[in-house]
Amino acid sequence: VRAAVERLSAPEKAEVLVEALPYLRRFAGAVVVVKYGGGAIGEDLSLFAQDAVLLHSVGLRVVVVHGGGPQIGELMDRLGKVPQFVDGLRVTDAETLDIARMVLVGKVNRDIVRALNVHGPVAVGVSGEDAGLLLARPSAPELGFVGQVEAVDPGILERLLAAAVIPVVATIGSDGGGQAFNINADTAAGAVAEALGAAKLVYLTDVDGVRTSPDDPATVQSTVTVDELDTLLAQGAVRGGMIPKVRSAAAAVRGGVGHAHILDGRVPHALLLEIFTRAGVGTMVDR
Amino acid sequence: VRAAVERLSAPEKAEVLVEALPYLRRFAGAVVVVKYGGGAIGEDLSLFAQDAVLLHSVGLRVVVVHGGGPQIGELMDRLGKVPQFVDGLRVTDAETLDIARMVLVGKVNRDIVRALNVHGPVAVGVSGEDAGLLLARPSAPELGFVGQVEAVDPGILERLLAAAVIPVVATIGSDGGGQAFNINADTAAGAVAEALGAAKLVYLTDVDGVRTSPDDPATVQSTVTVDELDTLLAQGAVRGGMIPKVRSAAAAVRGGVGHAHILDGRVPHALLLEIFTRAGVGTMVDR
Amino acid sequence: VRAAVERLSAPEKAEVLVEALPYLRRFAGAVVVVKYGGGAIGEDLSLFAQDAVLLHSVGLRVVVVHGGGPQIGELMDRLGKVPQFVDGLRVTDAETLDIARMVLVGKVNRDIVRALNVHGPVAVGVSGEDAGLLLARPSAPELGFVGQVEAVDPGILERLLAAAVIPVVATIGSDGGGQAFNINADTAAGAVAEALGAAKLVYLTDVDGVRTSPDDPATVQSTVTVDELDTLLAQGAVRGGMIPKVRSAAAAVRGGVGHAHILDGRVPHALLLEIFTRAGVGTMVDR
Amino acid sequence: VRAAVERLSAPEKAEVLVEALPYLRRFAGAVVVVKYGGGAIGEDLSLFAQDAVLLHSVGLRVVVVHGGGPQIGELMDRLGKVPQFVDGLRVTDAETLDIARMVLVGKVNRDIVRALNVHGPVAVGVSGEDAGLLLARPSAPELGFVGQVEAVDPGILERLLAAAVIPVVATIGSDGGGQAFNINADTAAGAVAEALGAAKLVYLTDVDGVRTSPDDPATVQSTVTVDELDTLLAQGAVRGGMIPKVRSAAAAVRGGVGHAHILDGRVPHALLLEIFTRAGVGTMVDR
Amino acid sequence: VRAAVERLSAPEKAEVLVEALPYLRRFAGAVVVVKYGGGAIGEDLSLFAQDAVLLHSVGLRVVVVHGGGPQIGELMDRLGKVPQFVDGLRVTDAETLDIARMVLVGKVNRDIVRALNVHGPVAVGVSGEDAGLLLARPSAPELGFVGQVEAVDPGILERLLAAAVIPVVATIGSDGGGQAFNINADTAAGAVAEALGAAKLVYLTDVDGVRTSPDDPATVQSTVTVDELDTLLAQGAVRGGMIPKVRSAAAAVRGGVGHAHILDGRVPHALLLEIFTRAGVGTMVDR
């Protein structure tokens, strides 16, 4: 890629910058919530960090929300912890919750904050437990400390955004009594975006977007409405890890978020290209 | 140029944007005073406006200072006004001053404000007479109402910048008694930059930069120090309209302005390329 | 007049000042929009400036709106520009607009700002094109660039008033695309007063007020209601240049402005006498 | 006086108002501390209130400081309290202090606040004991609870002035332990003016100004310097109740107060005439 | 009591402090209006001052409202002023009003302010006449200058509270024309609490609370509702000086005040114990 740029002339560079102008004007001060992570965390973290800091630097207010399933699994393996299942669903007991929290807050969150702070002291790690951010309740009693979002108090995020900081949110919530719960990061991201009245909710995934036929790459949609998403869900055309993303995207847009985006995080700088150029790299969810 | 961009791939676009990141971080909130105009006002006004609004949109605080000699001459011709000279220098009588003020404030300033406001309500025209901005005194009694800057009160500019506005300054000053004077825009730009503690003072010119041998394009300097500028001035290597630019650039940098730049305004988007890319398009003046 | 004052005793002076006290209390912080100009600009400018600065100094927030028809005609004459007519109405072609803008923004506006700033750095010139102040559309296609007010964005005026500045507004508007239009200053003043929620809208004219019989000076009204103004307009009792003033005054009062005043600007210090003494010098428009 | 005004024409009224303009500009936002009271409180209270509220209404920040010796004496008489003397000086025992405080804070202060508040809710009564305003120590042990100012904490006055209120100060101070002291109002006024960095300190008295020969009305000075005041004090040309006024005026001007004024409070609206007209009604103390 | 504390161990002290924690959290920033006085002012003033300053110091916003009937009567006696009666009700003529005002504002208010300021410059005395705080009208024409509250303008109290000051309010009100009235302090306290949206309105009295049988100490209620208070009033179970307290408490709670409390002010530190411990010392009025 470096070589390609060397080949770019001054007029070419200028045109790319100028192409960004209308988007800069439109999104000045807008809140963008980016769900990053799961499978996507890895070698591309520094590319992602460049994108997030660039958005931040040109005046958008960026919130990063992340999960960390694979990393949790890895530490559980190393500790010889064998997962328990109830009706095929994994149970989160107290020890598993502790491990999840250590990994999410103490490792994945830290790695993202560090990657962002390479560009200056811009990022601060936050857990959903901090200052009442994510109020949680059990998803299902038999699953233990797996929670779902009951309410979001965005105060701490608003204060950090007002202080020109990028909050990086680990999706551990807590109930009124201080009991922690592990929360699905996709749904947490949607709830945070709605609570902040975000202009955009972006899911960085490892797929190329929403397809009408899951197995046919040619059916990737550049735009879908929330009603079309309902239909696709009902038809079973959305599968696996895409389900919480699609559901949360639809709910957030219905709840007042400007647009949701399901991007292909494997494309370098997907976030930047989606927001500042005419080049789309995934599916945009519209009302 | 348009065609060139069509050829650019997503990775190429991303790399140009990412190249801007460190400059965005470095100049966040910085004041940039841009002297625009004289010969340069014309077809490239909309390109200049794109650049200025883009700088503004990504968080720099932009002040535009302009003159308008050719446009003044044109209206004087049309009005059949014959210039008077004393020792070869043009005299600005009361009527000429009136014409200059009408053209600068009522035409050139308006054209620049309009070009900027195509991108949103971002620009406000200001005359140096407004709220005591440019306090002037006569340059030489025999030349009439040609003035030089005695003091700058940047209050009105600071208030407009704080309100996220681009002030566009016509360089008419006034003395304590309300008498207006026409002021050289190059020196006014330097004085304004110094009063604002600007990070950058940029002259958009129709030359390719500062040359050590005025007739040899190969001697254009990419960087010069203020002391080297003094030497070049003493050697007579700086000529004509470059003299006030070079003098004001040196004085401003000595007075606390971060850097001055003498750019080739004929290069499209010269301002953007100079500030956001590694591609230099003129001479930078350093301490 | 000077001699008269010399004759005034200390008790007489004190009583005049004390007479102003209830009005000072009532109008503290109130916005007063004054339409000044057209025929009225001339020898009395310094008297007007004293009045406006005095209002400003005692805590009212003053906005001056002006036109400049005669001055535009004068420059057109000098440039040998022959007016065009369509069905008896003057056409504003591009060149005429340019001339109007130069005169209004570059000469009349400047002269008013200068006269005010004799008393300190209190005034700033503003064009309706600045920061989206006056959004205009064509009045009638065949008349060219004559516009009417579509919307007022008072933001820039509010910021200047908050900064204890007197904005002086030249009534050039622009449409969304940046095209300028010449706007009738009487109607612009009314629209600005309404947008600012002004307490008073004052027209300084060269007549003695609103008459029920236009040719009978004895029929000048000291107070009229907006409904009475409608009747007078319908009866043809209002003529010529008074029509836009009366229409705008009625519309502004209906739109929330406290009172409108049509004063005789030929009376020295008419503005001051109307606002701070029991002596009325024209017609007050009430709801 | 009323009749005189009826005779005044509109131009005459206008000229009086215009005469005030330069003074309005000069004193905008300035702090004026007015010592009112002692012998002067009486029928002219409503005239004084008009003046003070007018100054307040046009943007000056007014503080009223008052004593109340005669009123204290009157209540002591009624209560059959016989004054005690030590070496010819009156002793303030605990009961006398109580009476003084009741009269100053509960009667004189209230009467002044009420007279001001006739014009709107502008005034608030303050005792020097409030929020540490006047820190006092005994003047002389044998005199009991007569105090002098050790330090002024102007915080409460600054907060009230910032809230656009006229503080009316009764000159009771207290020491660190909460013991109250009666303080001479002339010296307290000077100390308050100095602590506030006032532009003016005005004593409203029942004499016509500072005389170089105390018995010769022809020797009233319109201006004196602080050094000249020292000389007059040394020569014994200042007598009786004028001594603390003259001493405090000189000290305050030396301590940074702009000017002190010793006015003839028997002239109606003396305060207004002194500040807003060319007519002087007493002595101004200059550096 | 001192000796008792010496006997307390560190764990005992810690537990008392910790017992206060939930109350501290609950009442952070809450407004508490305390009616103090009448019979209660005396030797316990310094204990009361400790309580009020302690509430203030831990973040509650305290307003003290006081009367002073006994002290007024005492000065009237000393001045040989014989009370007048109309139909058995005492008449407040102009002289009596003057005496009441002197005592309330100049003595009782001062004593309370002084006792509070022993702990630092925290208190400021305010009369209901200040800045329009208590707008009054006559209670009954034949009673003279006895007033009732027509409206409360809490602006001055809010400004003082915002400045971290404890306002101490003497309940003299005034009508629009500046005429003062003596107002019952119990009802004034209720009106002030309602205007401030207080969390608590506390009456410090010399009884042990609200009894259902006035002569039976065993019938003291720890909690009553406003409806129960109505019933007790109708049954005649509330007598004498308790009537205005009970009526005002009920009205204030109905008007939005969180809770009213009728405490036994003879218990040392009753205020503190009621607010920060589980030990109740009177009756709480609930909705």
Place this chain on the structure above:
Amino acid sequence: VRAAVERLSAPEKAEVLVEALPYLRRFAGAVVVVKYGGGAIGEDLSLFAQDAVLLHSVGLRVVVVHGGGPQIGELMDRLGKVPQFVDGLRVTDAETLDIARMVLVGKVNRDIVRALNVHGPVAVGVSGEDAGLLLARPSAPELGFVGQVEAVDPGILERLLAAAVIPVVATIGSDGGGQAFNINADTAAGAVAEALGAAKLVYLTDVDGVRTSPDDPATVQSTVTVDELDTLLAQGAVRGGMIPKVRSAAAAVRGGVGHAHILDGRVPHALLLEIFTRAGVGTMVDR
């Protein structure tokens, strides 16, 4: 303890609260940095949380700094990670750092935040990596990622304190390039206290204070000066884990911190007793 309180009478409770008053006044708004942890984290966490929230609730600004050596060792054991030593000092390799960070940020920090948030949403977890808080450099190259504090940027803490939040700091720092380091919590606490200009720096330890003879409990000092600490360090009278505490305490007090305290964290509510009662529970370090 509960039983003891039940025995306490209302006067006893009141006296304990009143005893706190002068301390409340003195420390209003003061910053208190509390080092908590290491051996001390455990069953007493909820007692500590009560103390910290109580300080916070009465207006002190509390920062908690913690380590977590034992907890790190425990997870390393479980992961079968064998510590490496160089010259007897433990080496922190990349994997160890990762584990330390997970435990400190993801477990210990979380447990403290949760315990505080039982009382309301008051606490937010912060890592020294966030927003440039702790800039670190390697302590000794051969020890790997053990760091020492090079600079503290207290901005994020100041913002959280201004937002009425208790920051809980995990002492992981990072260098300019984003490399994390494990930092001794005792020294980090001192550096943070100094950067914040704290009034107090409190070490909660498992000893009874600073002894002049380490083995003689009778030699515990209630107060020592920084010079005396130097002497004790030089004499070897300070040992083991006390060395960094004593050094940091002395450095912080020399650097402007008001007082340092080395408390016996095993005494329940030691923090509260030290700050709000006359009962001392450790050693205070004075200048």
